[in-house]
Amino acid sequence: MEEKRVIFVDDDVVSLKSLRRMLIKMPNQWEFEFADSGESALDILKKEPFDVVVADMRMPKMDGAQLLTKIKEIYPGMVRIILSGHSSKDMIIDSIGPCHQFLAKPCQSDVLINTIKRACALRELLGDESLQTSLAKLEGIPSVPQIYVELNAEIKSPTASLRKVSQIIAKDMGMSVKILQLVNSAFFGLPRHISNIEQAVSLLGMEIISALVLSTKVFSLFKAKKIEHFSIEWLTNHNFIVGNFAKIIAQEEGCSKKICEQAFLAGLLHDIGKLILCTIHGELYGDAVAHAEDEAIEITKSEYKFFNSSHAGIGAYLLGLWGLPDPVIEAIAFHHNPGHCLGSEFSPLAAVHAADVLYYNLNPTTKKVQKMGFDKTFLENLDVWNKVDVWRELCQNLSATGEKNE
Template sequence: MEKKRVIFVDEDAVSLRSLRRMLIQMPEQWEFGFAESSESALDILQKETYDVIVADIRMPKMDGVQLLSQIKENYPGMVRMILSGHSNRELIIQSTGPCHQFLSKPTSSEKLISTIHKAVALRDLLEDTTLQNAIAQLEGIPSIPQIYLDLNAEIKSANASLKKIGQIVSRDIGMSAKILQLVNSAFFGLPRHIASVEQAVRLLGMEIISALVLSTKIFSLFQSPKTGNFSLEWLTNHNFLVANYAKNIANAHGCDSTLCEQSFLSGLLHDIGKLIFYTIHQQKYDEILATITTSNMHIFELEEQSFGSSHASIGAYLLGLWGLPDTVVEALAFHHKPALSMDIEFTPLTAVHIANVFYYELNANSGSGKIPSLDRHYLDTLGISEQITAWREKCQITTGAEAEQAS
């Protein structure tokens, strides 16, 4: 088995010695390097290859944010993490671009290695190194311009409301993912993963949200092509309706509020991989979309044929790198092929798999091409096949309510 290599960067020699002691009992498949400055780390990386870099945020000459920005450009495939005891909010906000995940000092060896291991294991979702690198370089996901303008206007309003801001952010796939990446970082020390975008906005507060929107470049605007087959507006509406279906299904199954929230979030983000594909391979992805009507193939099959991976895999890869909840990452990765998850109980994946199929069954404007179908064997394994009809009817009511609001 090929060793996984991690380099730690910290100006504090005591912290590095502590890390050495902490990691000495790690299995042989792990190999660690240590550097006492950003400059030293860059020198090492010119000679040696590493999978992960973990840097302190406060360092002289070149701080952790500047270091990770250079790493992103020169070694795009590396997983980039911050491990720091500093709580400078401005630096933390700046780090949300080049940094995949933030860990706080002190941390246990179990937490540290678990986080690193999960990030490295995500590579199993993607075989193509070029695709891995392109995705790992992304600092954010493009947003619908009108939603960004609405958010900007609300923040600058004299009566700005966190509730309204949360509702606006919830309408956008990219903003939602980035806000949840930040709120679930160890910097905030929350006892559990947050899956509600509106709750995340309340926890971050007006100051941080304003800084994110007005002072950083992580919320880029989607440039709508004059011609082509990709529509971010359609994708956003599709995801939002699937999210509502998934939450309704989880609620009807008697799931607790946490699982219902995770089901909604998973639905909201389940097709984010399509936007990622379009962002990094616009022309090629548009060509794929143009062939859907005549190919008699599912969109994920066409993607796998062209890229070696599907939107499900690359969406899960990026959000896994960003440290979103495992249940959400799993729902993205397997929403077309739920049996691959090996789950034997109802999870957000279950809700999203069913909700996505319902969308295509219940909506006239559901796009073209071969529509997805339910994995009956998976549903039988979970013992929920008999509930499908009732859940479909419940979602049909939601569809009618959405149509009335739009008219």
């Protein structure tokens, strides 16, 4: 592993001393620097590069959110983490854009160290440094305009309900990610990771949800001009259906409620890398899709040709950077090639892989892009290959029920 450099910023001298003691156990390939103000940190960054910044939120002159915003603009490739003992609604809204993850004081040493290690390790998913920088600059993922309008109308309605709000948010990739990133941050101090959208919305409450909707930095609309071969509406609908398929497959396999919720979430987000690529590169992603159709190859092969990475790796990298749970990141990263991932138990990865293949089985397309098939060896190793027909019937029935309800 290459040497990683981390800078900590806190105006409290006692906190900086505590951090120094905490990091003694770190291996030699990690180098640390400490600054007692945002201004001092920026001076240090001018002289030498760093991989990660960990900043306190409440500091005089320049607070943590302001510092991270400047760092995002000047050094967009850096991982940006807030470590703070203070929180308020306004502080949360201000920091959710420029900050990748939030940690609370006092923070256990293993939590801090593992968060930094995980953020750095995620870079291995991407081979292109310029792509890493582009992704690290993103504050959010754009939403489908129609869904945003629907959510805005519900929030302003005199009969608005959190249940209805959560149902709307659960249809949209960008909104779902930001809601979960926020509710699982240290600001809320929850004892376990939340993967259920309805539960997350309930915990945040209508006041914070309304503030998020009004914040253009958090919830933004997909504004790219029409890109040939790409439809955000189709992609959003596809992901939502795959999420529901994955959940029902996980339920059929007797998975826990937690695994079933993670399966839905991973399905909802499994192709989010396509939306990210379209947001960053626009028409070039349309060219990649066209190339896949012209050559009748899998989209991932075309993505590697154009971007030196795939939508699976790109989605997993960014969502991992934002702190989503490992089983969800694993499912997103390997849903096209699950056999590359070690594991002997049925997981969200298995559910999403099967759900994605079944979606195309049940919804044949005239497009020439080669679609992935089942990884038979992977499913045989889990002893579930004989369940494929059962899953197909479950998904078919679910699709039929959905069509009747429309």
